[in-house]
Amino acid sequence: MAAFDDGSIVQEVLSGSAIRFSELVARYDRRVRIEIARHVDDPTSREDAVQEAFYKAFKNLGSLERPERFGAWLAEIARRVGVDHHRRRLHREPTRPLPESSEETLPSPGSTTHAWIWEEVGQLRPHFSEVLTLRYRQGRSYGEVAHRLGIDHSTVRGRIFEARRALRARLLARGIDW
Numbered sequence: 001m002a003a004f005d006d007g008s009i010v011q012e013v014l015s016g017s018a019i020r021f022s023e024l025v026a027r028y029d030r031r032v033r034i035e036i037a038r039h040v041d042d043p044t045s046r047e048d049a050v051q052e053a054f055y056k057a058f059k060n061l062g063s064l065e066r067p068e069r070f071g072a073w074l075a076e077i078a079r080r081v082g083v084d085h086h087r088r089r090l091h092r093e094p095t096r097p098l099p100e101s102s103e104e105t106l107p108s109p110g111s112t113t114h115a116w117i118w119e120e121v122g123q124l125r126p127h128f129s130e131v132l133t134l135r136y137r138q139g140r141s142y143g144e145v146a147h148r149l150g151i152d153h154s155t156v157r158g159r160i161f162e163a164r165r166a167l168r169a170r171l172l173a174r175g176i177d178w
Helices: 004-016 018-037 045-059 067-091 113-120 126-137 142-149 152-171
Strands: none
Touching: 004 067, 018 045, 018 152, 045 067, 045 113, 045 152, 113 126, 113 142, 113 152, 126 142, 126 152, 142 152
16 A cells, blocks of 8 residues: 555554544545535534544544545545534524624623633643633634644644533533533
8 A cells, every 4th residue: 555545544543643644634624624514604613513523533543444435434424523513503592692782792702701711721731721722812723823832733623622622521510501
């Protein structure tokens, strides 16, 4: 097998070279985004779904029977994640409309209204709190966060996904469904 085909990369990842998974992410990022976009309209939800699809692929890579068919397998995962996100959106309670008055504004991330959430973020593992702070408190793009931390764009996406999951679990443990 050539060193650049999906099957050999999958085998290397399964053998412990997890960093090689970033090559598959780079190779299939556009395909996954297109598949997700068929089902998810909201850009933020789309980004979450893309992260989820790659996370599920990485987590379940050992169940892939034909590594050379990674692309088709990943496309099916992306399709299912997109459909699941679409279904969740349909069953979600309606959101409150944004304030109509120009005097009534939404609180900024640095306001005291949100101070408690940043205290919770600070209690997460350092690499989780770091990516959340850079991305959401400082408003940096995924590329900027990757550059600042010296890691791949796909690693940033994965860390943000895991950090958000850890934060949600932490909040739920405290009885806060946010």
